[in-house]
Amino acid sequence: MTTSAAPHLDTGDTAWLLAATALVLLMTPGLALFYGGMVRTKSVLNMLLMSFVSIALVTVVWLLAGYSLAFGDDTFAGLIGGLDHLGMAGIGPDSLTGTVPTLLFTTFQLTFAVITAALISGAIADRTRFAAWLVFVPVWTLVVYVPVAHWVWGPDGWIASSLGALDFAGGLVVEIASGASGLALCLVLGPRIGFRKEAMRPHNLPMVLMGAGLLWFGWLGFNGGSALGANGLAAASLLNTLVAGCTGLLGWLFVEQKRDGHPTTFGAASGAVAGLVAITPSCGVVDILGAAVIGLAAGVVCSYAVAWKFRLGYDDSLDVVGVHLVGGVVGTLLIGLFATATMTDGPEGLFHGGGAAQLGKQAVAVVVVATYTFVVTYALGKGIDRLMGFRAPAEDELTGLDQTQHAESAYDHGVLASPVGSASVKKGSPAA
Template sequence: MPPTPPPLAAPVAAALDTGDTAWLLAATALVLLMTPGLALFYGGMVRTKSVLNMLMMSFVSIALVTVVWLVAGYSLAFGDDAFAGLIGDLGHAGMAGVGPDDVTGTVPTFLFTTFQLTFAILTAALISGAVADRTRFGAWLVFVPVWALLVYVPVAHWVWGPGGWIAHHLGALDFAGGLVVEIASGASGLALCLVLGPRLGFKKDAMRPHNLPMVVLGAGLLWFGWLGFNGGSALGANGLAAASLFNTLIAGCTGLLGWLFVEQKRDGHPTTFGAASGAVAGLVAITPACGVVGVLGAAVVGLAAGVVCSYAVAWKFRFDYDDSLDVVGVHFVGGVVGTVLIGLFATSAMTGSADKEGLLYGGGFGQLGKQLLAVLVVAAYTFLVTYGIGKAIDRLMGFRAGEDEERTGLDQTAHAETAYDHGVLGHGAPQGSTPVAGRVTS
């Protein structure tokens, strides 16, 4: 967990640090870039008939979540605790009482607000990958702000907000978003999968990514932005930020290698898609742990995620839920791996407290139990509330696109556009093709 900030507004002369401010400005820009990077990553994974729709679901999330954040989201997440560590107050709704000279920690409050906003944006956009190819765009416009307010905001307060119960009462650790971002988006994605049902042709048609170079470009932008995502969560230009950034790089590398090892052993060939997916899996897993584990712990966390997630992406075929772009298999499972392994590898050299050490560093089973409980609670809450939101929207306006719309493609039916004017690329895999084991996505 990032250092708990002091009250939202403090005299500028007392706390402002220009070095910390400069670093967090850069980190905020890096994290915002992750959402366009995610759009490219997802866009390359779908078929040609839904590329633009996939890009739009990410891009529109930037605008929708920003409005929610300004109106009430930020205050409810990071305002003074209003009720038993469950939610903040509305004292700063509409950014009331916050000016350019106000400081949170050692940085301007407006900067801290924007940095946290970029996390909320990305988390909402991540969910879109679970329901690619079959979601009504109008329903998505309703879902995102409601979800951000009812799901993301409370969980962010539990973990990072002043007096939040997970951090301050339970004592679980989440440095940069394993619970708040990865598990929340993954569990929510699973809930929407069940609300919408599988795509036409699920488990029958080979739905390969249409543009692997786009996938790799998106993964590269995500990796680049993740350095600000995790390093920026130290909220300062300091040794903790440097260690978090280094751990992030290490875990991305070991995640990539772990995934490729499984592919080589299982399928006989390492794939480009696997390399991109493995790097993302490692980055997902190190997100909660980057500021609390050492270099060895980071390497193990990334490797474990690369291996486990490479198998988890095939669970959708076994358990019959259509997670189009493996949000559950990578983000939920990777988030669980990283959050739980904190209970093994947390070290006081990073946490600054002998009371917050993992089992392998002499801390006993206490921290491991706290991590497991936090995972279970956040997963259950986000799944159940998201399922309820999805069902309500489906009943009121219909969440899933019609069968004809899905067959034609959402680019044309929802946006009246096509990504490739000349139709050079087909809508699916060639006839007679067979899916790569575990990696049929869209």
């Protein structure tokens, strides 16, 4: 009679997940730069701080209750975990999840929750009261992110266990949840002053490209680390991530060239992110060809989707809906076409002989997650708005949130604008 081996710590798996966790954490400062370069000069610091403060807020909530509710033993029909690990109770240095320390797995998953909350800030840039954001992030993490994470990744979560939908690294949990939530808050706050009337161009494209580069770098840990081991699946996921980012970039530039007559640096950054978004749910379930097609599809589709806000009238400031919601939907649905048993050890998509069943499962998961996150976020946003006001006053918005919310300025315009030979620049000084 054989017995199963007891769980054991694998130092190689642990070393890789330690590195991947650091990479994913870096994505939030990368997102801050990406978003910060996209806004106007008067609200740069506010945009940066909304991402950075999300790290602190989500960390506290996650360790107090979020991890237990998301990854604790299921307590009700695959909908939510238990309360056994409140405040990380019962989890010590020797506790294992698979072949890695549970404390490390907890931290890895924490970094996912952090960037998901931070992503939403791009949809409501330039017009949000910072105090309201401080209230929104922890509550949203508990009532939106945590349940969805349990449905998809938690023990006996219904989307994975009962429905059988696939989401390797967060197309449902991260991308669709953040995109649908961003759309809800757009509608709660309303459009920026001057929306569809004034040009609101990115103020610093080099910053945008730097942020996109850091996101791409961190995404290798985001997706590769989701294998939870230093193995072939991690390697395949990492390569698929690189490939999809490349084809997403090329797809977006192709559309710009065809539609506008010129490719742009902003388009390159956006296209790479769109490809990375789409491959997130599928990087561990498709082959390299599938990854290339998924990235290309996202780059093309998202490049058109970002213009929907002007037609439909919702002000998604930094295209969270057009890139993350739409890209997440593209990547999650295409699993139903490109999933291969070589990667999944079971389920296959339509193009690999698996029929349309998996596509149907993916579609159900998309609709349920998008609907739940939109409805709950809209209700939460409305509640905060009535309680304390979610949108900054019009005068604050016109002046700029850096000055009115934080009493700071990203750029010292007074010095930059000083005329040569003025009293403030003395002869012989370095500035002269």
